[in-house]
């Protein structure tokens with residue numbers, strides 16, 4: 701089976717989102733709903749996407765005290781999304797609570813959403829890590845630490861950049877999922893992303909899923925860009 705490419709639906713509202721998907725005939729594909737769209741449209745949008753056959757990565761990156769995360773995950777779990785995430789920086793107990801909430805909220809007979817810990821955002825580089833976040837470890841060391849912590853806490857995988865995938869697989873095992881945003885075509889601008897890679901490199905380095913937004917949604921021909929990404933990711 702092909703590994704998923706989650707198309708990041710970073711649009712202002714549901715109308716613009718569905719217009720884009722329909723105009724470009726992007727049906728029954730994996731999509732990622734993030735804060736921008738979810739905060740505007742809420743759970744109804746998830747229901748609507750599911751009815752239309754999309755599988756969903758709900759990218760809300762929860763980060764709060766354990767009890768709040770647990771109770772929030774109970775509510776989100778019932779939405780029936782495929783993946784959901786938290787910031788690993790929230791700590792072991794918070795991630796354990798996230799998993800407990802997901803298990804408690806899963807509707808009997810439905811698959812529990814996979815829990816994914818965000819190691820370090822792909823917009824973070826080594827300088828920012830040291831100078832702004834005050835973390836003195838190297839970037840790779842920090843990311844491996846957060847990946848191991850996520851695994852110990854019961855997460856099913858992590859968000860990281862493509863470049864850290866081999867290290868995480870070595871540290872956490874090949875079945876621990878790596879979900880990688882920061883994906884760009886060779887000729888693209890990187891925008892606010894710092895740790896970027898092409899879909900082809902993601903495949904070579906063993907990512908389990910990639911996330912792609914602006915390189916497709918802002919392309920002159922989004923459908924062609926999507927097909928090109930799928931080709932590089934799965935078949936090149």
Ligand SMILES: O=c1ccn([C@@H]2O[C@H](COP(=O)(O)O)[C@@H](O)[C@H]2O)c(=O)[nH]1
Nearest residue numbers: 708734820821822881882911912913914
């Ligand atoms: O570390 C992270 C975690 C999440 N994201 C999200 O992925 C997409 C990427 O969009 P592009 O337009 O392809 O840059 C976006 O929704 C982010 O919120 C990430 O980029 N990095």
